[in-house]
Amino acid sequence: MADENADRSGDRSSRNPRAALELREHLSERYGGPTDARGGAKAAARVEARAAAADEKLAERGRQTARQRIDSLLDDGSFVELDRYVTQQCQDFGMQDKKVYGDGVVTGYGTIDGRKVFVFAQQPAVWGGSLGWAHAMKICKVMDLAMTTGAPVIGLNDSGGARIQEGVASLAGYAEIFKRNVLASGVVPQISLILGPCAGGAVYSPALTDMVLMVEESSYMFITGPDVIRAVTHEEVTKEELGGARTHNEKSGVAQFACPSEAAAMAMTRELLGYFPGNNMEDPPKRPTSDAPDRLCPGLKDLVPTDSTRPYDIRQIITAIADDSRFLEVHEHFAKNMVVGFLHVDGSPVGVVANQPLVLAGCLDINASVKAARFVRTCDAFNIPILTLVDVPSIITGVQQELNGIIKHGAKLLFA
Template identity: 50%
Template sequence: MPIDPDQAARLEERREQLREGGGVDAIRKRHDRGQMTARERIDALFDSGTFQETGLHVRHATRAFGVDERRTLPGDGVVCGTGMVSGRLVCSFSQDFTVMAGTVGRMHARKVCDVMHMAEKTGSPVVAFQDSGGARIQEGVEALAGYGDIFYSNVLLSGVVPQIAVIAGPCAGGAAYSPALMDFIIMTRTNAHMFITGPEVIRAVTGQDTTMDAIGSAAMHAGVSGNVHFIAEDDRHAVELVHRLLSFLPANNSEDPPNIPMDLAVEPDPVMNTLLPDDPAMALDVRTIVRRLVDAGDFLEVHAAFARNLVVGFGRLYGTVVGIIANQPMVLAGALDIDSSDKGARFIRFCNAFNIPVVTLVDVPGFMPGVDQERGGIIRHGAKLLFAYGSATVPKITVILRKAYGGAYLAMCGQAMGADVVYAWPSAEIAVMGAEGAVNLLYRAELAEADDRREKAAELAAEYRSEFASPYHSAALDFVTDIILPEETRWTVGLALRKLAAKRELRPAKKHGNIPL
């Protein structure tokens, strides 16, 4: 039986009404604040004409406080569906603040879980736009159960497909745990905040006065709490960051990342020979080395504002996607501390889950000393970094640039922690501790008898470096694969990556290891 033209018209009219969300006035208010609507975010994410929506006609399940008298809440406050990003399938949901403040009820949560189940079935990344007033109070425990369903789906997808959250509005209370369970969080600098308890609750319970910015802003979460990986200036910039991040990631854990094969021509880079300062104690910005190492200087730094003594991020080496981890001598002399250990460990775990080789650049004087570090648990936090490297089965290539001292040498993936190859620059120093500290312990008597203690200490330190801390000493003991010139680094590491592409590693059978607390 042919479709009645009136039926077609009614369907299209209903679609248009539902797509309007909270209405023209609500949309105008969003635009006045510089925010995109839920649908505009979806349109900006996906390739034109590829988005297919799911659950457009879903009706809310709220039956109390007069909400049941409203015939419908368009889409129940969330836009869900699938589309293509640069030709690759992606699943997404975008909360609609114009519809009952984007609050989460039972049907809202069901729509979100449905699209996440689709991601599991198809092996596709999930992109979530968070913009919600939280749990729908009118639905009580059903709303809480809905959040539980979402959290459970986040956990099931963890390590299976990449999950990216964009905080583009309020994300308060239990709502903050869904993005926290995802792999990466992007947060807009304006119009967005994220917290468990707001300023008023904190004041009422603890008596402390605080502000929204102090506990929930993008700057705070990116630089202090470490919850946020990227800050976006606005919604459109957030979508651009999603596109760039996805360009380095595989669709799921059974695929390789999107490599772009290139010819491995031998091309020395003499500029690399000039980057290290003449004084080994002088700091350098390791990002200058990273950018010369990766293709076209294209390096996407992750967690740039947090634990800045360690640099992590994605790049390509002769077209092969790699995760790069590097000590940053510009901050805390590159020493490892609590936050940098956590930052590095989580990044390594992500790379390992999604088949991304890890390249480590080492210039580390040790773990950060201090009462606060010891009382804060540097032992268990540092152990996370050791655990992450030791459990990773992806190709692991380590390049020792300058200092590699003590336990931090191992924590930055020394050969004993499973590095497949370890290269060292001629400037490298590999030892239990720095030469000056070692000399004070080993030659206490000689220094006490010396006419000029400082001169004698410098002489003994030079001998110690040459005899015991030299990279040639470690190479002679087979702890270093080869000693290379800085100008050879890019080609040498690129060739090693190609050879390690077929790496297979047998491990003891077990359910999983127990990561340090």
């Protein structure tokens, strides 16, 4: 960006060498870009050294850098980085002397299975991955480009939240991101991977996206951490109990997938995108299959027992219907009395919503209703047909369900 702006001003500045020198130095300070101006090269070298040191810190901890994470997600050699030389503009608390290229986030675009996607990856070794104004604007830019071009956007989140040195400007940056999450909702697929501890504002954007994937024993989501809770409410809780992958997959329902490793999370993301179109104006992508579309499923009559009091696993029915018996379950560990997920029929993606007789006899409760309603809305937004398998005796009754709002939450499924 610095070189581009400098070139635009070349005609005017060539008549005034001193003005040209001052302009180059100003651009170097503002954007952190490389320059051959007097003193500017040294400043650029210092900024570059800080970025390299940040990557070295991650390597020492055995963790991948933001660019390594992106490379493991996208097709080989497809990533094109944007705004690499942007730096923060905060002048308080000595931040003017701590510029780092990229401002703690790597943004750009590439392909997954040949289909374009936009991506951003936060760098935890740069101020803890905290979000400042320039950091936020880089994320907003790729989100805008994703909506404009009609392509999915994927966030690799690893951030401690707002950058306190930038104060209100950092919070304004979050507001701009949240706004775009809302504008993109139902327009382009949004997928969030939680790859480290995320707190405060850093967890709200993922909660607004279509799918959230977490890594077991290394990623966390919470508004405030255990230390703050201990100081304010005197409750003792570990970060795993408060916001770990199992907590948000089994209890809160914030996350849809719990993956054993970052590599597994990347592979799951690539598979998940295969069920989604690039945007809400397209049909989901078909894939080749050797499974005949007119094949019979004679075993189905044996899977469903004639005794209505005898439970059975609805997943066996689903996999019998699916191409190549492949079923990708979503929200597997949350509200287990309801099963939702994706399969292919004759190569076309299909969403499945099914009661699970093995758990609570398949009865509907608050969590099952919310889980199914959210999934149905997602499929509806992206033109994914839905297969419904119904075996439900009733809605669960009880004082606690009524007090917690079973009527309004159950109505969400009716509305979806």
